[in-house]
Amino acid sequence: MEKHELAEELRKRQLEKAEEFVRSINEGSSDKISVQQFKDAVNSCSEDEIIMSYLICSGCGAPILSYETDVSVMTIASKSIEEWFGKIDEAIAEHTNGHQGGQEGVDRV
Ligand SMILES: [Zn+2]
Numbered sequence: 001m002e003k004h005e006l007a008e009e010l011r012k013r014q015l016e017k018a019e020e021f022v023r024s025i026n027e028g029s030s031d032k033i034s035v036q037q038f039k040d041a042v043n044s045c046s047e048d049e050i051i052m053s054y055l056i057c058s059g060c061g062a063p064i065l066s067y068e069t070d071v072s073v074m075t076i077a078s079k080s081i082e083e084w085f086g087k088i089d090e091a092i093a094e095h096t097n098g099h100q101g102g103q104e105g106v107d108r109v
Contacts, residue, residue, distance in 0.1 A: 001078050007047035009081045010054060014042045051075075054088060057095055064088075064095045 014021065022038045045053070051071060055064050065071050070091070078084040 001075055001080070001084065003051070003072070003075050004047055006075050006078075006081065006084060007050045010050050011042060011045070014050070014053075015039055018042070057092070059096060059099055064091050 018035050018038050022033060022035050025038070026032045042050070048067065052063065052067060055067070055071065056062070057064050065074075065088075074084060074087045078087060
């Protein structure tokens with residue numbers, strides 16, 4: 001899969017699910033955004049920004065993968081977006097396991 005195909009597919013999903021995303025963003029924030037503002041922001045993001053938005057850890061805010069190496073390799077190796085999400089999910093699971101291992105008193109599973 002080419003990077004621009006992935007980015008456009010992810011952008012399409014974000015626009016389709018805009019109402020859902022806006023609801024969850026507004027839940028945790030005092031600055032409310034409208035669905036239209038969200039869509040405008042999605043449309044003005046570059047391809048790299050769209051892809052990276054899926055790769056930031058919601059727990060610690062760190063990027064889960066290094067964009068230039070891991071993500072490019074995964075994108076080229078993936079035949080479909082479902083396959084890409086599968087690889088990303090594995091990386092996220094590995095990353096969040098690391099969190100638990102880093103906390104005192106929590107046994108690493
Ligand atoms: Zn994290």
